[in-house]
Amino acid sequence: MYSAPKGTHDLLPEDLATWHMVENTARSVLEAANFHEIRTPVFESTELFARGVGESTDIVNKEMYSFEKGDRSLTLRPENTAGVVRAYNQHGMDRWPKPVKLYYLGPMFRYERPQAGRQRQFHQLGAELFGLDTPQADAAVILIAMQLFQKLEIPGLALEINNVGCFQCRADFREQLRQVLAPYLGELCGDCNQRYHTNPLRMLDCKNPNCKAIYQKPEVQAFLSQDNTCGECKTHFDSLLGILESLAIPYHHNRMLVRGLDYYTRTVFEITSNHLGAQNAVCGGGRYNGLVKELGGKDTPAVGWALGMERLVSLVKKVEKQAPAYYIASDDVAAALTLAQSIQAAGFATVEVDLSGKNLGKQITQANKLNAQTVLVLGESERAEGSVTIKNMQTGEQQTLPVEAFLKTLAPHSNPAAVV
RNA sequence: GCGAUCGUAGCCUAGUGGUUAAGGCCCCUGAUUGUGGUUCAGGUUAUCGUGGGUUCGAAUCCCAUCGGUCGCCCCA
Numbered sequence: 001m002y003s004a005p006k007g008t009h010d011l012l013p014e015d016l017a018t019w020h021m022v023e024n025t026a027r028s029v030l031e032a033a034n035f036h037e038i039r040t041p042v043f044e045s046t047e048l049f050a051r052g053v054g055e056s057t058d059i060v061n062k063e064m065y066s067f068e069k070g071d072r073s074l075t076l077r078p079e080n081t082a083g084v085v086r087a088y089n090q091h092g093m094d095r096w097p098k099p100v101k102l103y104y105l106g107p108m109f110r111y112e113r114p115q116a117g118r119q120r121q122f123h124q125l126g127a128e129l130f131g132l133d134t135p136q137a138d139a140a141v142i143l144i145a146m147q148l149f150q151k152l153e154i155p156g157l158a159l160e161i162n163n164v165g166c167f168q169c170r171a172d173f174r175e176q177l178r179q180v181l182a183p184y185l186g187e188l189c190g191d192c193n194q195r196y197h198t199n200p201l202r203m204l205d206c207k208n209p210n211c212k213a214i215y216q217k218p219e220v221q222a223f224l225s226q227d228n229t230c231g232e233c234k235t236h237f238d239s240l241l242g243i244l245e246s247l248a249i250p251y252h253h254n255r256m257l258v259r260g261l262d263y264y265t266r267t268v269f270e271i272t273s274n275h276l277g278a279q280n281a282v283c284g285g286g287r288y289n290g291l292v293k294e295l296g297g298k299d300t301p302a303v304g305w306a307l308g309m310e311r312l313v314s315l316v317k318k319v320e321k322q323a324p325a326y327y328i329a330s331d332d333v334a335a336a337l338t339l340a341q342s343i344q345a346a347g348f349a350t351v352e353v354d355l356s357g358k359n360l361g362k363q364i365t366q367a368n369k370l371n372a373q374t375v376l377v378l379g380e381s382e383r384a385e386g387s388v389t390i391k392n393m394q395t396g397e398q399q400t401l402p403v404e405a406f407l408k409t410l411a412p413h414s415n416p417a418a419v420v
Numbered sequence: 421g422c423g424a425u426c427g428u429a430g431c432c433u434a435g436u437g438g439u440u441a442a443g444g445c446c447c448c449u450g451a452u453u454g455u456g457g458u459u460c461a462g463g464u465u466a467u468c469g470u471g472g473g474u475u476c477g478a479a480u481c482c483c484a485u486c487g488g489u490c491g492c493c494c495c496a
Contacts, residue, residue: 006487058494062421079496108496113421115490124496191493207492260495270496281496308496329455360454368456379454393456 007112007120017319022152022312023105026125029148033140035101035127040083042107046073052082052295054262056198063110076109081263081288081304082295084128089297098131105309116277117311125312126285128304130292135240138267138287139247141303145271145283146249154315156274157282159249162257163237164201165229166265167290173228174200180223184214201258215256224255233266240267263288267303275315282315283307324352327372329363336378339388339403347410368393376406 004010011019027037046066053059065076077083084102087093093100105125112118129141142159149157165173177200185193189208196203204215204224214220227234244251251269259268268286276282285305292300326349330336333355340351352370354363360379367375377389377398388406391398401409 003487063494110495112494113492114488115492118495122496126496202494205494207494278491279495284496306496311496331454359452361452361456364454364456366456375456377454381454389454391455396456398455 005120007114007118009119009121014321015313017321018313018316019309021319022309022316023125025151026103026105026148029144029151030103030127033101033144035103035144038084038087038102038104039106040080040087040104041077042109043074043076044083044086046075048082048086048295049075049078052085052263052291053079057260057262059110059260063112065109065111078110079108079261079306080104080106080124080126081128081261081291081306084126085291085295085297085302088130088292088300089295093130094292094298094300099137100130101127102130103127115279117279117308117314119310123309124306125309126304126306128302130300130302132303133236133289133301135236135243135267138240138303139243139249141285141305142244142249142269143247145285145305145307149271149282152312152316154273154282154312158272158274159244159251159269160254160257160272161241161244161251161267161269162254163227163229163233163266164258164264164268164286165233169228169230169233170201170265172230176223176228177201177203180220181214187214199262202260204256205258229266236266259284259286263291263294265289269305271307273311273315276311279311281308282311322350323371323373325349325372326351326374326376327363327367327370328353328376328378329360329367330354330378331357331360331380332378332383333357335383339376339378342403342407343410346407349410364391 030037046064049064050060055061059078064078067074084104088100088102103126106123107121108124109121111120114120127141127144129137146159164170178196181188181196181200181203185196188196188203188211189206192203192206192208192211195206203211206212206215215224227237229237241251241253257268257270259270264286266287266289269284270281271283272280273282274280283305284307285303287301287303289301292298292302326340326343328336328339328351330339330353333353336353340353343349343351352367352372354366356363356366360377364375372393375391375393377391379389382388382400385402386404387400387402389398389400390406
C-alpha cells in the first residue's frame, strides 16, 4: 500500500466543496477588479528562480525541487511571481495597456519540514500588477486582498506593512545597519552572524530571544525608527499609509518586517491571522520594481501578493458537499437514464440514477444515505402511463405527475449553451 | 537541518508481559420483491507502521527506522 509523499495531501470531495467556494469567490473578486488569470508551467528553468527569487534566499538555497533532464536543470516552482514575470517578458506584455493585472492559482513546491500550515506541495493564489510605480497601485492591490478576506468572513486578521527601500537606499541602509549592529556580533546567534554578511535586514526578523532583545535596544531602535530610506521611497510609503487610512484599512507599521524573497522594493506587507498556528501569514507580498528587468525585460515596476490556499481554506467556514437534487429509482435503468437526460436538458439539477436494479425499498434507502432531496420513482405503473412519482424526502409526501408536467416544474437552464 | 510527541481495521477507541487482539462508526447481506430514516440478525475489513533485540511468551519492554502531528529555521 502506498501513501502520498511526505508533506503532500489528497484533497477529497468533502474538502473540495470548501475549496471551490473559496476559489469561486477569489475569481469573482479579482475579475471584478479586471484582473485576468494566467497559468504558467509548474516547472521552469532552475536559473529563473535562482535569479528571480534570489541566490541568498532559503527558498533557492535549500527548498527547491530541482532535477536534470538532458543538459538542463529544471525546478518545480516554489512560488509563481518569477514565472509570471518570465511570461510577461516572453509574451511582450510591456506592449499591453497598462497596468497589466494578472492572477494565478495553483500548486507550489518547497522542500521543507511539514508542520501546521506548511506542506511540501501547497497552493497559492496570487495577484500581480505591472506598470505602475504609484502608492495608489500598492493600495489597490492590498485592497483586493482585503476585499477577498472580507467576503470570506475571515476573522482575526492583521495587516503588517513596512518599507524596505529601493536598491540604492537599501544598500546604504544595509551598510549603516551593519555599523549599528557590529558591536553586538559577539552576542548574536550564528544565523544572525551569517545574515550580517549576506542580508543584514533579515537579522531584524530573528526569533531568537537574545537577538530580539538586542534589536529592541534603544540605540538600535533609534536608528530603525528614523526611516532610513531615501526621500522618494519615504514619500511613496507615507503616501501609501495615507491612502490605507482613507480606505479605512487598519495596518501596523512593523519596521522589523522583512520578506524572505530578495526581489521586494519599497513596500512589503503580510496579512496574518491569529487563528492559525505558528505559520500565521495568510498572505504576503509587496512591490518588486527591479524584477522584470532583472529577468531580461524592460524596466517595469510591479506590485503583488500571494496567499496560501490551505491556510485560507482552514480559516473559512466549511461548505457541505452537494447532495443530489434528484434520485431516480427504477427497475428499468435505461428508462431512468432517459429521464435523467430529460431533467438535465430541461433545467440545471444534479441527478443520481440508481444503477443497481434492486427493489424500490433498497433504492430509496440508498437515496436517503446520499441525502437526496427528491426521489423520482419510475416503476412499472409510471412507465405504463408516462408519469413519474415525485417523493419529497424531507416530508415523505409524494405525488404522481405526467413526465412532461414534471419537467415543466424545473427551473430553466441558466446557461442555455450548456444544454446538450 | 534541529527538537518534541504519537503510530492497534477506512474512521474512533479498548487492551500496559500470558489462549484465536475487543468494541463502536462506516460498508455489505437478510428480516423487507412498489416506498427511506428506527430496530433486529448476520457478514467483510488488523502480518498491532516496519526491522531487529530482550523473554518460555511482546500490541505491551529496549534499539533502530519510516510515517503523522506540533515547534525551531523560513515562508503562503
